[in-house]
Amino acid sequence: MDLVEKDLKYIWHPCSQMKDYEELKPVIIDRGEGVFLYDKEGKAYLDIVSSWWCNLLGHCNPTINAALIDQIGRLEHVIFANFSHEPAIALCEQLMEIIPAGLSKFNFSDNGSAAVECALKMSFQYQYQTGHKEKTKFMCLTEGYHGETLGALAVGSMDLYAKMYKPMLMDTNQIEAPDCYRCPFKQNRDSCNCECFAYAEKAFADYGDETCAMIVEPLVQGSAGMRIYPPLYLKKLRALCDLYGVLLIADEIATGFGRTGKMFAFDHAGVSPDIMCVSKGLTGGYLPMAITITTDKIYDAFYAEYSEGKAFMHSHTYSGNPLGCSAALAVQKVLREERILEKAAVRAEHLTKRLNETLLDHPNVGEIRHIGLIHAIELVTDKQAKTAFDADLRIGYQIYKKALEKGLILRPLGNVLYFNPPLTITEAELDEAVVICAEAIAEILGN
DSSP states (O other): OOHHHHHHOOOOOOOOGGGGGGGGGGOOOEEBTTTTTTTTTOOOOOTTTTHHOOOOBBTTTTHHHHHHHHHTTOOOOOOSSSOOOHHHHHHHHHTTTTTTTTTEEEEEEESSSHHHHHHHHHHHHHHHHTTTTTEOOOOOOOOOOOOHHHHHHHOOHHHHHHHGGGGGSOOOOEEOOOOOOOOOTTTTTOOOOOGGGGGHHHHHHHHGGGEEEEOOOOOOEETTTTTTTTTHHHHHHHHHHHHTTEEEEOTTTTTTTTTTTTSGGGGGGTTOOOOOEEEEGGGTTSSSEEEEEHHHHHHHTTTGGGGOOOOOOOOTTTTTOOOHHHHHHHHHHHHHHHHHHHHHHHHHHHHHHHHHHHHTHHHTEEEEEEEETTTEEEEEEEEETEEEEGGGGGGHHHHHHHHHHBOOOOOOBTTTEEEEOOOOOOOHHHHHHHHHHHHHHHHHHOO
């Protein structure tokens, strides 16, 4: 029995209809280097999606490799209650230099969904312990995605992930999200005054008094199709949350550590959240680790004699794992010493130019939107009407399969193809990805 047969015998892959694997077999990856992955037969695949957006600095980055080799000989893990270690302390010190102003306390967990769950519980308990027991509900944007655990699903609103489980989920209040490509106010994201924020103002007027926190994917709604909206929306949301005493949770799991061209998406807006969740690029995609970062004000609401019952009784076995912390420290070293964000900004301009030259005039390309190195290509049947392809046609998936044959990992979000590469990708590698993407589109949709 070969590896593919063994895989299909034993493994239930995530976010997949396993029946699809009858036709498109699992690709068994043997090794990685830079932006490329190599299968057991030696075929190269350009990882333009950063292996679900987490591979920040390329596969098998030598600096991160060396940090892990050094750490594993000293300490692999230790209980993080009443014990600590140097990598965790050093990581917090370094993150303090780059996170939005006012954030100061770090609660470690082991994945993005867990960080969101932590933020929800933290904000709920904060309101309860500061005399606001009426604030028990959460607000979120429509088409949001914050993870797969039950609390995270409840504050997401994509039926693809959550609809089946609604009887299990807490009730939340949803705000119509910005959709700049199909703006109901006929505005442009680069010049508008966020007229769509009227939906948020209405929701807060109706539900603000009962809301403990608002959670948001800042500037990029990832799973919704890389929807990109203006920083002004975050500024207005910060002011609205302050007005109603609602905590603002930033889900920077996908947008953090340079993905949007700045260290964090909130940096574009010049305001700070009350709680920020980070993961994915935190360890460069090496190890599962997440952090929920908050303010002294929130932390102080939990600080009391044990007998008062105010402690945050929330934990994860692998909280503060030394290997994860060492990988994260190495990521910070590379970002800092190799001026990664400055170089990525140049490559982002190059990618925008190349995609526009190659694909913008295609009759089925409705929009090419971008922020930092994140670029999204929305496919439509009619450019003027912005009509989406019928989901049953699985156009994005058909293009994905064709690109995979050609050595490009172009995993779609419905009818949206996207580039979200490691920040270390070169212009030549970007050019290669654009060429393959265009070829795959042409073979499925025509020129």
